Amino acid sequence: MEPALELTGVGKTFGEVRALDAVDLTVRAGEVHCVLGENGAGKSTLCNLVFGSAALDEGEMRLYGAPYRPRRPAEALRLGVAMVHQHFSLVPELTVGENLLLAERARLRPPDLTGRVKAIEEEYGLAVDLAAPVAGLPVGERQSVEIVKCLLRDPRLLLLDEPTAVLGPAEVRALLATCRRVAETGRAVVLVTHKLGEVERAGDAATVLRGGKVAGSGPLAGFSRDELVRLMVGRELADLDPLLAAGLDATEAPAPRTPRETAGEPVARLRGLRLRSDHGPDVLDGVDLELRAGEIVGVAGVEGNGQSELVAVLSGALSADEGVFELDGVDLTRAAPAVRTAAGLGVIPEDRHHEGCVTGMSVAENLFLGRLREFRRFGLLDRKAMRAGAARAVAEHGIRASGPDAPLHTLSGGNQQKVVVARELALDPLRLLIAAQPTRGLDIGAVDAVLTRVRDAAARGAAVLVVSSELAELLTLCDRVMVAYRGRLLGPVAPDAPGARDEIGKLMLGAAT
Amino acid sequence: MRRDLLVYGGAVLVAVLVGLALAAGGGAAPDVAGRALWDGMFGSPYAFGSALNTTAVLALIATGFTIAHRAGLVNVGGEGQMALGGIAATAVGVSLPAGTPAVLALTALLIAGFAGGALWAGVAAWLRVRRGVNEVITTLLLNFVGLCLVLLAVHEEALLRQPVTSADTLPQSEPLVEAARLPLLGPPESPATIAIVLAAVSVIVAALLLRHTATGTRLTAVGMSEPAAARLGLPVGRLQAGSLAVAGGLAGVAGATLIATVPYVLAEHFTSGYGFTGLVVGLLARGSLTAVAGISLAFGLLASGGINLQLAAGVPAASVQVVQSVLIICVAGAVIFRKGAAR
Numbered sequence: 001m002e003p004a005l006e007l008t009g010v011g012k013t014f015g016e017v018r019a020l021d022a023v024d025l026t027v028r029a030g031e032v033h034c035v036l037g038e039n040g041a042g043k044s045t046l047c048n049l050v051f052g053s054a055a056l057d058e059g060e061m062r063l064y065g066a067p068y069r070p071r072r073p074a075e076a077l078r079l080g081v082a083m084v085h086q087h088f089s090l091v092p093e094l095t096v097g098e099n100l101l102l103a104e105r106a107r108l109r110p111p112d113l114t115g116r117v118k119a120i121e122e123e124y125g126l127a128v129d130l131a132a133p134v135a136g137l138p139v140g141e142r143q144s145v146e147i148v149k150c151l152l153r154d155p156r157l158l159l160l161d162e163p164t165a166v167l168g169p170a171e172v173r174a175l176l177a178t179c180r181r182v183a184e185t186g187r188a189v190v191l192v193t194h195k196l197g198e199v200e201r202a203g204d205a206a207t208v209l210r211g212g213k214v215a216g217s218g219p220l221a222g223f224s225r226d227e228l229v230r231l232m233v234g235r236e237l238a239d240l241d242p243l244l245a246a247g248l249d250a251t252e253a254p255a256p257r258t259p260r261e262t263a264g265e266p267v268a269r270l271r272g273l274r275l276r277s278d279h280g281p282d283v284l285d286g287v288d289l290e291l292r293a294g295e296i297v298g299v300a301g302v303e304g305n306g307q308s309e310l311v312a313v314l315s316g317a318l319s320a321d322e323g324v325f326e327l328d329g330v331d332l333t334r335a336a337p338a339v340r341t342a343a344g345l346g347v348i349p350e351d352r353h354h355e356g357c358v359t360g361m362s363v364a365e366n367l368f369l370g371r372l373r374e375f376r377r378f379g380l381l382d383r384k385a386m387r388a389g390a391a392r393a394v395a396e397h398g399i400r401a402s403g404p405d406a407p408l409h410t411l412s413g414g415n416q417q418k419v420v421v422a423r424e425l426a427l428d429p430l431r432l433l434i435a436a437q438p439t440r441g442l443d444i445g446a447v448d449a450v451l452t453r454v455r456d457a458a459a460r461g462a463a464v465l466v467v468s469s470e471l472a473e474l475l476t477l478c479d480r481v482m483v484a485y486r487g488r489l490l491g492p493v494a495p496d497a498p499g500a501r502d503e504i505g506k507l508m509l510g511a512a513t
Numbered sequence: 514m515r516r517d518l519l520v521y522g523g524a525v526l527v528a529v530l531v532g533l534a535l536a537a538g539g540g541a542a543p544d545v546a547g548r549a550l551w552d553g554m555f556g557s558p559y560a561f562g563s564a565l566n567t568t569a570v571l572a573l574i575a576t577g578f579t580i581a582h583r584a585g586l587v588n589v590g591g592e593g594q595m596a597l598g599g600i601a602a603t604a605v606g607v608s609l610p611a612g613t614p615a616v617l618a619l620t621a622l623l624i625a626g627f628a629g630g631a632l633w634a635g636v637a638a639w640l641r642v643r644r645g646v647n648e649v650i651t652t653l654l655l656n657f658v659g660l661c662l663v664l665l666a667v668h669e670e671a672l673l674r675q676p677v678t679s680a681d682t683l684p685q686s687e688p689l690v691e692a693a694r695l696p697l698l699g700p701p702e703s704p705a706t707i708a709i710v711l712a713a714v715s716v717i718v719a720a721l722l723l724r725h726t727a728t729g730t731r732l733t734a735v736g737m738s739e740p741a742a743a744r745l746g747l748p749v750g751r752l753q754a755g756s757l758a759v760a761g762g763l764a765g766v767a768g769a770t771l772i773a774t775v776p777y778v779l780a781e782h783f784t785s786g787y788g789f790t791g792l793v794v795g796l797l798a799r800g801s802l803t804a805v806a807g808i809s810l811a812f813g814l815l816a817s818g819g820i821n822l823q824l825a826a827g828v829p830a831a832s833v834q835v836v837q838s839v840l841i842i843c844v845a846g847a848v849i850f851r852k853g854a855a856r
Contacts, residue, residue: 315744338746347744355740361733369734370745372727380725 002065004029004188010059012045019045021212032179032189034199037209043192047161051083052076082150083159088142090134096145097130103149120151124181140171157188169505176202233444264293267463268432273323275309283309285487291463298474299467301484302508307467311436315347316340344431346424348438356420359409363401364390366408367423397422414446421453433457436467483507524843532836539828546826553821554814562703568813569708573767574791575805576719577760584756585736590652591764592788593659594630598765599772600666601629603779606689618692630765631758638754686779695773708770720802797844
């Protein structure tokens with residue numbers, strides 16, 4: 001039988017970056033094919049090519065034997081290729097049924113929809129409530145709606161791009177089961193992920209990408225876990241920092257960080273922080289937390305449970321409606337960002353490009369933007385001193401840049417993040433460091449560098465609050481882990497306690513309350 | 514860089530061809546039209562002098578535009594800010610006592626012009642920073658209010674209108690006192706005033722400010738990423754409001770120089786659309802103050818050349834505006850085209 005999807009010698013270049021190079025990929029009907037790779041390995045580019053969001057530069061694609069070269073997603077959909085994107089495309093104000101009809105345009109009438117959805121529910125065990133407004137649904141159910149939306153079109157090939165990034169452990173299991181059932185009906189499923197644990201639970205075959213090239217491919221039964229890790233990162237599993245291995249979901253139980261013998265004095269206090277929302281329940285529903293010097297506290301949770309807003313309130317981007325945030329006894333609840341910085345609050349923001357740095361400006365300018373006053377000479381800016389200071393930071397933090405004057409957008413994501421970290425850690429004194437998704441989108445080397453710096457900050461006596469969706473990362477890094485759930489912080493869970501992972505998983509879904 | 518030259522060169526070539534076609538349509542042979550245009554630019558001290566005066570006005574407005582633009586704001590209110598600057602300058606210029614020394618009078622006049630324009634832009638700045646109202650809309654609409662205020666001022670005797678002695682009294686202000694008039698640069702028969710010096714100084718100071726001071730770097734940061742600048746503790750609102758006020762202030766100074774040049778009165782429509790032309794100069798210069806200086810000069814020369822084109826060759830002066838518009842479309846189109854291709 002012909003393969004469902006076949007790529008031969010596919011290449012794609014963006015500017016000077018070779019995103020994909022001579023990639024071969026064969027996906028058979030009836031199998032779940034995992035495309036594995038680190039961030040930046042070319043997984044998303046591959047998805048975009050297959051779904052028609054980007055055109056390939058060289059090579060060819062075949063869909064069930066026929067030459068396949070979609071010029072836009074609509075064409076891919078017509079040919080039976082459906083994709084579940086990492087970020088959902090549902091209209092929150094509408095109901096599930098309305099969203100499904102919207103996707104189907106005029107081809108489906110509301111009475112028929114009920115029947116079709118019923119059939120899908122029976123075939124795949126994927127139940128959705130057509131009358132429910134999307135805004136009120138938890139993320140896992142929204143994703144089910146996305147998948148139903150795809151299945152309504154009766155696709156021959158289903159692509160899922162990092163579908164588990166926003167899900168809790170139980171939801172991940174349900175999703176993988178669904179993938180299996182879809183494959184069993186004779187369709188082809190391509191699951192794009194960087195988590196090895198998922199691959200083993202759901203996949204039949206795998207193709208591993210590294211640096212835009214195929215590092216290995218074949219039936220999953222032919223690979224050991226160690227071999228997959230080696231193919232993905234080009235290093236042996238045993239050589240990896242346990243933290244990094246945990247990030248890949250490659251080891252079941254990462255070694256937890258040894259808890260601090262004596263916790264220091266409390267540095268920061270959060271009391272009853274509340275942030276109202278114009279529509280729906282409060283985004284922050286009374287957050288209480290005490291952070292001690294030298295302690296690393298993690299906040300886990302499914303995205304959208306208030307953790308981003310908590311960081312925004314603490315960093316001064318949003319203003320809390322109620323409650324108090326104190327640092328060293330000083331009330332900073334409504335203080336301007338500059339005052340917070342002066343009080344010793346360092347923030348590594350969640351969205352690097354949005355508020356972490358100014359990508360159009362140079363490394364030196366980004367490092368010293370908040371302290372330009374120190375670089376004034378005769379009323380003018382002392383660029384020489386800035387350059388020298390930046391060169392020191394670049395060397396100290398191992399930032400790979402062509403020089404202190406290099407615009408930040410010429411640096412890789414990991415090196416941009418190192419600039420942000422270098423800037424925030426340079427605060428004197430640094431009393432509280434807030435790191436929001438500090439390793440998101442970074443390659444392994446950069447993850448290691450950033451996390452080492454975060455640990456160092458704690459070792460030097462700062463209190464550290466890490467918000468991350470990488471549970472394994474939190475378990476190895478933190479002294480205690482809180483779980484954000486519907487605007488509140490549940491827990492704490494001690495990372496070294498037996499069953500900590502399951503306990504956190506339960507809290508994430510609100511099952512423990 | 515080479516591409517930029519190619520774009521500007523190509524745009525000029527297309528514009529020249531369109532201009533020649535228009536001249537031919539107007540019944541003038543290309544060489545006659547060309548000579549008339551040239552004479553209007555460089556042919557006499559008078560022509561070149563008035564070109565310099567226009568250049569100064571455009572450069573002042575475009576410099577302000579560039580400063581605000583660095584902070585991410587688009588000031589389309591040059592016309593209204595000029596109007597208010599002109600009104601304020603007139604109010605000072607007609608009421609100074611006769612014996613005031615020229616240095617003092619001129620300083621007072623220019624400060625009044627700056628303050629008038631800055632206040633007018635300040636309205637938009639306040640709305641933007643405190644209320645989040647888009648400054649493009651507010652500055653644009655304030656233009657019309659500003660122009661109406663000029664009408665009001667020159668029609669009301671209680672305001673700035675000269676005393677009405679007969680039915681023929683024009684609706685305009687009294688002439689400025691002698692000391693408040695801008696001195697001429699010097700060459701005989703040239704109407705060029707020291708406005709061009711003032712504009713040159715503004716361009717140089719602005720270039721220094723934007724490139725070599727902490728304030729300039731902060732403005733750039735705010736313009737490139739407001740959230741990041743706020744996170745780093747920069748006073749985003751103050752920087753934005755300040756840059757827009759300075760933009761308005763410079764437009765106000767431009768208005769003041771118009772009032773303090775022949776015929777030294779505030780009259781209806783004294784702004785003659787310079788505010789919008791200055792905006793176009795700023796847009797075409799794309800953040801470069803060197804380009805602001807160059808394009809202002811080119812536009813100033815074209816304006817005075819166009820007048821002579823009509824006088825000497827009988828080609829409508831409006832054809833120069835058509836040529837300018839073609840220039841703008843070419844340059845702007847090339848920029849958009851290249852951005853689209855890079856995506």
